């Protein structure tokens with residue numbers, strides 16, 4: 001029996017289910033990181049920020065520490081992190097995710113840096129929202145097998161996998177096809193010959209999404225769409241032959257799923273990441289949040305679709321081929337692309353060189369069948385060196 005002044009059972013149940021989730025946010029100063037904090041700020045009763053980790057933007061991290069008062073922080077330079085920590089403790093990301101008061105880890109770093117903490121969190125059965133797609137590209141088999149082994153929820157955040165995840169809710173049977181949408185990037189209307197002279201500033205102007213630099217360049221080459229095919233293959237266990245991509249310039253339908261009877265479900269919304277971020281953070285609940293923009297169909301009188309032109313986007317075909325070949329090819333793909341994008345942004349190679357450099361490094365690769373964490377990291381280092389050698393040559 002409950003004591004007299006005890007809240008009614010329904011409130012206790014409510015508290016048990018809605019106890020503020022202890023959040024670790026890796027990559028808090030980035031595009032996804034700051035949007036995650038928008039979601040948290042608007043729903044203060046649902047989340048507690050336990051840890052924040054960033055790279056080099058220390059001024060922004062300092063502001064976030066003052067506002068959200070995490071008890072743990074991290075930055076690429078730990079002594080610089082200590083100087084702004086205040087009452088927080090500086091804790092490496094691998095350790096931060098293991099703390100008992102951490103319920104949910106949002107992996108919003110970019111590149112390979114999120115892999116170690118993701119695996120650590122999954123090994124403890126913790127809920128991991130994975131936005132850092134390179135982690136799934138380089139180690140899809142290892143990451144999903146670890147999640148299965150430790151019954152750890154691995155929740156999609158990227159808008160296309162999130163759309164697929166939302167479409168399959170309540171469906172008992174396997175899907176017959178995934179249809180991933182792509183905006184086509186800023187150069188979809190340009191003559192292919194003219195893309196050779198594209199500058200980093202031009203490639204960084206995405207027509208519909210505002211994102212970090214690496215993913216914006218990947219979106220302009222459509223490497224990003226190839227990554228999403230690989231990501232969806234691993235996250236939903238769907239064979240590559242059953243994953244299609246279509247160009248949809250309005251970026252309103254985030255992806256579609258076809259079922260055995262031909263019925264197709266689509267998930268729609270304005271191009272804004274705060275909805276998929278919150279969906280992963282509060283799954284399976286849907287909660288009103290003033291920071292998430294609403295969809296107005298009248299603002300989009302026309303939704304159009306066209307086939308993907310493989311000649312225009314060689315990075316897409318290269319990525320999907322690496323995904324299909326499996327073994328260590330996707331790890332090489334991810335590392336070579338990260339390095340090539342870095343060189344492009346630094347003005348060392350041209351826009352079209354990204355595709356040729358990545359393809360050359362993949363051609364040089366001798367795959368390794370047994371893919372462990374050590375093997376992935378070794379291959380990643382190898383691929384980065386190969387990019388330097390290809391470009392130097």
Ligand SMILES: NC(=O)c1ccc[n+]([C@@H]2O[C@H](COP(=O)([O-])OP(=O)(O)OC[C@H]3O[C@@H](n4cnc5c(N)ncnc54)[C@H](OP(=O)(O)O)[C@@H]3O)[C@@H](O)[C@H]2O)c1
Nearest residue numbers: 027029030031032054055056057109110131132133211212
């Ligand atoms: N942005 C989007 O709309 C979007 C959509 C779908 C998927 N994604 C995926 O989400 C991931 C993040 O993308 P983003 O656009 O948010 O990238 P971003 O703006 O470049 O942010 C990356 C974050 O990672 C941090 N970081 C970098 N190196 C680090 C290190 N060594 N240790 C700790 N933190 C480090 C950065 O810190 P500093 O800035 O302080 O250096 C920053 O907070 C990517 O994998 C991307 O593909 C993004």
